[in-house]
Amino acid sequence: MKPLHLTGITAILSLTTSLYAAPNDDEGYEMYKCKDESFFxxxxxxxxxxVFDFRGQTLDGYPTQYISQGYSGNPPHKMFPMIPKVEVYTGGKTCGYFLIVDSKGHPRGMIYKNRQKFENCEAYQDES
Structure with a gap:
């Protein structure tokens, strides 16, 4: 058996890495990163x-009004649970990640619960 040259090994590793790092087209593009979780x-x-379609109704208490400065879009802003690798929250237990949505139904940011306070998630795409 012949030993692989360094360039061959590098090419194989590069291809493997790019295949695993490629975004899943079914999920769209990465919009937010909260701690180590990505939301697409x-x-x-x-x-x-x-959230927009609820029009005053709730599911297990969500969406709920979120009062905070610094979010674009028309108030009132609403907070709605997000669960990693689940397309849309359908009720039940939440895991501390929340999408902020303006009154016109546009996503305006994400937050996560860090102990007793909320922290902003990192945004990768324009929320407009």
């Missing part, structure tokens, strides 16, 4: 639409 456009936009 398909889930974010589907959740924002669900």
């Amino acid at each position: 456009s398909k889930s974010v936009h589907a959740s924002a639409k669900k």
Whole structure:
């Protein structure tokens, strides 16, 4: 058996890494990162639409009004649970990640619960 040359090994490792790092087209593009969890456009936009479609109704108490300075879009802003690798929250237990949606149904940011306070998630795409 012939030993692989360094360039061959590098090419194999590069291909393997790019295959695993490639975004899943079914999920869309990465919009937010909260701690070590990524949230993708398909889930974010589907959740924002669900918040808008509720029109005053709730599911296990969500969406709930979120009062905070610094978010664009028309108030009142609403907070709705996001669950990693789940397209849209359908009720039940939450895990501390929340999408912020304006009154027109546009996603405006994400937050996560860090002990007793909320922290902003990192945004990778324009929320408009």
